[in-house]
Amino acid sequence: MPRRKLEPGLEPNRRSELLRAAARLFVEKGFDATTTRDIADAVGMRSGSPFYHFRSKQELLKAAMVEGLDAGYARLLAAIDGLADPEQRLRVLVRTHLGTLLEGECPAPMLLGETRALDAAAHAEIAAAFDRYQVPWQATLDELAHAGRISSAAPPLRLLLFGMLNWSKHWYRADGKLSLDELADSAVALLLGAPPGARGER
Amino acid sequence: MPRRKLEPGLEPNRRSELLRAAARLFVEKGFDATTTRDIADAVGMRSGSPFYHFRSKQELLKAAMVEGLDAGYARLLAAIDGLADPEQRLRVLVRTHLGTLLEGECPAPMLLGETRALDAAAHAEIAAAFDRYQVPWQATLDELAHAGRISSAAPPLRLLLFGMLNWSKHWYRADGKLSLDELADSAVALLLGAPPGARGER
DNA sequence: CCTACCGATCGGTAGG
DNA sequence: CCTACCGATCGGTAGG
Numbered sequence: 047m048p049r050r051k052l053e054p055g056l057e058p059n060r061r062s063e064l065l066r067a068a069a070r071l072f073v074e075k076g077f078d079a080t081t082t083r084d085i086a087d088a089v090g091m092r093s094g095s096p097f098y099h100f101r102s103k104q105e106l107l108k109a110a111m112v113e114g115l116d117a118g119y120a121r122l123l124a125a126i127d128g129l130a131d132p133e134q135r136l137r138v139l140v141r142t143h144l145g146t147l148l149e150g151e152c153p154a155p156m157l158l159g160e161t162r163a164l165d166a167a168a169h170a171e172i173a174a175a176f177d178r179y180q181v182p183w184q185a186t187l188d189e190l191a192h193a194g195r196i197s198s199a200a201p202p203l204r205l206l207l208f209g210m211l212n213w214s215k216h217w218y219r220a221d222g223k224l225s226l227d228e229l230a231d232s233a234v235a236l237l238l239g240a241p242p243g244a245r246g247e248r
Numbered sequence: 249m250p251r252r253k254l255e256p257g258l259e260p261n262r263r264s265e266l267l268r269a270a271a272r273l274f275v276e277k278g279f280d281a282t283t284t285r286d287i288a289d290a291v292g293m294r295s296g297s298p299f300y301h302f303r304s305k306q307e308l309l310k311a312a313m314v315e316g317l318d319a320g321y322a323r324l325l326a327a328i329d330g331l332a333d334p335e336q337r338l339r340v341l342v343r344t345h346l347g348t349l350l351e352g353e354c355p356a357p358m359l360l361g362e363t364r365a366l367d368a369a370a371h372a373e374i375a376a377a378f379d380r381y382q383v384p385w386q387a388t389l390d391e392l393a394h395a396g397r398i399s400s401a402a403p404p405l406r407l408l409l410f411g412m413l414n415w416s417k418h419w420y421r422a423d424g425k426l427s428l429d430e431l432a433d434s435a436v437a438l439l440l441g442a443p444p445g446a447r448g449e450r
Numbered sequence: 451c452c453t454a455c456c457g458a459t460c461g462g463t464a465g466g
Numbered sequence: 467c468c469t470a471c472c473g474a475t476c477g478g479t480a481g482g
Contacts, residue, residue: 060467074364075364076278076279076280076361076362076364076365077278077280078278078279078280078281079280079364079365081459081460081461082460082461082462083459083460083461091467091468092467092468092469093460093461093462093468094461094462094463094467094468094469094470094471095467095468097461097462097463098467098468099467102461102462103461103462158418159278159361159418160278162276162277162278162281163278163281197437197441200434202426202430202431202434203434203438205415205416205419206412206415206416206434206435206438207412208415209411209412209413209414209415209416209418210408210409210411210412210415211411212411212415213407213408213410213411213412213414213415214407214408214411216360216361216411217407224404228404229404232402232404232405232408233408235399236405236408236438236439237438239399239441262451283475283476283477284476284477284478285475285476285477293451293452294451294452294453295452295476295477295478296451296452296453296454296455296477296478296479297451297452299477299478299479300451300452301451304477304478305477305478
């Protein structure tokens with residue numbers, strides 16, 4: 047017996063398959079334009095079956111966002127592990143974030159606009175996940191300010207930075223001339239200005 | 249006879265009322281979640297009547313975007329009229345754009361994500377309107393680069409700049425501590441770095 | 451611009 | 467996780 051098709055719920059994979067498909071479709075077509083039938087089709091289920099795994103379409107969105115953000119957070123921590131220089135760390139944060147956003151399967155920040163449909167409790171869970179995600183960013187900006195590389199690390203700076211990165215989802219084309227590395231460099235250069243020692247250490 | 253209620257089409261106001269209501273609702277609830285009945289209600293019409301003015305819901309979105317962008321463009325030109333200094337002009341462009349976006353009635357850039365629902369012809373019209381809107385920005389950035397105030401005015405810079413401004417729609421609260429002037433200053437400071445002469449001319 | 455309406459679709463559920 | 471289905475809603479239209 048190769049693999050029982052029955053015994054639902056014992057395949058934890060199905061849940062995350064649904065989540066990934068939902069995230070992709072929500073980004074592609076929007077929350078409202080994506081039907082639960084689309085999501086079911088994408089993973090080879092029948093129309094009613096997603097509701098065995100999730101109570102509602104809203105919960106699918108909430109889970110996709112929270113789990114997507116937490117996965118991105120883990121990727122961030124792994125990428126900056128051991129990097130002591132805040133400038134280098136900023137560069138890695140930016141590049142990793144762009145990778146998640148533009149190449150990854152669950153560009154959670156792009157779904158921010160879709161959360162209109164969610165209730166207050168879901169908003170709170172998502173906000174908490176965003177807060178976690180932003181911790182290493184703010185820490186790095188604080189260090190840069192302390193080192194005099196930027197004039198201030200007040201909150202608007204972090205928000206403007208995320209804005210300039212996240213908006214790239216609207217215009218960046220993977221098949222264009224601009225590579226992700228170059229885009230990351232442009233963003234870091236915009237934030238830090240030209241390197242103080244002319245051509246920098248890297 | 250105070251005012252004929254009949255004779256439709258002779259009131260050009262109704263069309264722009266529909267457009268303004270549609271833009272506001274599309275931003276608030278999203279294109280798909282906004283029904284043509286919502287839009288009709290918002291201007292006191294019956295459910296079928298918007299279709300007397302617009303062929304489809306899609307055309308309502310397209311018209312709201314194109315006319316919103318062109319109105320913003322006109323506001324931009326009026327605001328920078330006579331400003332010779334590129335740094336001052338950038339500041340005014342940024343502040344005017346934020347005003348349109350965060351206080352105005354038709355924050356067209358925020359509807360960019362909703363255009364998924366439109367066909368290629370509509371996309372082309374909207375892209376043309378965006379191109380018009382960006383002309384004074386690129387010109388100003390080119391001047392700043394020429395004057396040595398920024399190291400390069402290559403296209404990614406303009407796109408990153410729009411991103412950091414447009415994203416503020418997701419987090420900026422008019423009732424918060426940060427004023428629009430302060431936000432504009434933060435954005436300009438991020439782009440230009442600290443003024444070369446320490447505390448600048450303004 | 452209104453009335454009356456249609457065909458299609460959608461989120462969700464019962465029961466297995 | 468499937469079958470079968472419901473109630474509600476939605477974009478759009480005919481005819482005036």
